[in-house]
Amino acid sequence: MKGVSRVTLCLVASWVFLLATYVASEETEASQGAILWAVNNAQPFYILEGENQGQGFGDRIQQLIIKALPQYEHTIQRIPLRRVVHSMEQGSPLCFSTWIYGTRPDISISSAPYLHYHEHGLVMLTSTYDRLGRPEQLSLSRLLQDSDLALGQPLGRGYGTRLDPILDQYEQSAPIIRSSGPSTESIFKMLQFGRVLYTIEYPYTMRYYEQALNLQDQLEFVPIKENRGNIVLGSVACTRSEWGRRVIEDINQAIRSIRTTETHREILRDWLVYPESEGSYWQFYESNVLTVPQ
Structure with missing residues (x-):
C-alpha cells in the first residue's frame, strides 16, 4: 500500500505540475x-x-x-x-x-x-458663471475651498499633471461629487439639474453635450488659472x-x-x-x- 501511495502521489504531483505549466504557458501565449x-x-x-x-x-x-x-x-x-x-x-x-x-x-x-x-477648463451653467462675476479665468484651488460649489468628477477620471495634484490636495475637504452611471454624460446631467455647479472638461466635450442634452447657450467654458498654457x-x-x-x-x-x-x-x-x-x-x-x- 505504501508503494502504491508513493506512485499515486508522484503521478498526481506530476499531473498538477504539468497542468500548472500548461495553464501558465497558455496565459503567457494569450497575453x-x-x-x-x-x-x-x-x-x-x-x-x-x-x-x-x-x-x-x-x-x-x-x-x-x-x-x-x-x-x-x-x-x-x-x-x-x-x-x-x-x-x-x-x-x-x-x-x-x-x-x-x-x-x-x-x-x-x-x-x-x-x-x-486643448487644455481643460471649467464648465458651468451661465447662471453660475454670472454668480461668480463672469471672470476671464478661475482658480481651481479657490473653488475647491468653497463649500457651496460642488465639483462633478467622473469616477476614475484624471486631468493631467497640473490639475490632479490640486484635486488630491483637497480630496478630503472639497465638495466633490462623483458619477456612478455613464461617466461623462452623468456629470453633464448633474450639471444641468444643479446637483453639481461645475466640472472640469475639454471644450469639445462641452460642445458635444450642448447638442446631446439641448443645452445650447446655457453652458460656459472658463479657463483654469493653474492650467493656462498647459x-x-x-x-x-x-x-x-x-x-x-x-x-x-x-x-x-x-x-x-x-x-x-x-x-x-x-x-x-x-x-x-x-x-x-x-x-x-x-x-x-x-x-x-x-x-x-x-
Whole structure:
C-alpha cells in the first residue's frame, strides 16, 4: 500500500505540475498575442450606442491602431474608467487608447502621443458663471475651498499633471461629487439639474453635450488659472509590466505609421480641430506631438 501511495502521489504531483505549466504557458501565449482594449461610455471619446456608435475619436483612432497590428488578437471590452485604473493597479494586461500622455506612470506605460488636446477648463451653467462675476479665468484651488460649489468628477477620471495634484490636495475637504452611471454624460446631467455647479472638461466635450442634452447657450467654458498654457497630449496606455512594455513597442510603431496620414488628421479634424484655428492646431501638433521621442 505504501508503494502504491508513493506512485499515486508522484503521478498526481506530476499531473498538477504539468497542468500548472500548461495553464501558465497558455496565459503567457494569450497575453503576448492578444490585446484587450478597454473603452468606456464617455462621448465623444467613445460612442458605444446610438446612430454614431463607434464614431468617437477614440473609437476611430483605436481602429486605425488595431488595423496596423494584425499580429495580435484584439478584443474590445466596455469597462468603466475606475475599473480600468484598478485593473492597471493590479497588473492586469489591458490597454486604453485615450490616456493623457505621461500620467500615472506608477501603473501605466504611455505610447508615443498621437494628438494634443486643448487644455481643460471649467464648465458651468451661465447662471453660475454670472454668480461668480463672469471672470476671464478661475482658480481651481479657490473653488475647491468653497463649500457651496460642488465639483462633478467622473469616477476614475484624471486631468493631467497640473490639475490632479490640486484635486488630491483637497480630496478630503472639497465638495466633490462623483458619477456612478455613464461617466461623462452623468456629470453633464448633474450639471444641468444643479446637483453639481461645475466640472472640469475639454471644450469639445462641452460642445458635444450642448447638442446631446439641448443645452445650447446655457453652458460656459472658463479657463483654469493653474492650467493656462498647459500642453496635454493624448496617447495609448498599457499596464506597466513586461507585457505592457512589449505591446507598447508595437503600438508605437503603429502610431508612428498613422499619425501623419490624412485619415488620422481627418479624425482629429472631425472632433478636435476648430475651423477658425486649424492652421495653429497643426503647427502645434507638428511641434509638440510629432517631436516627442519614443
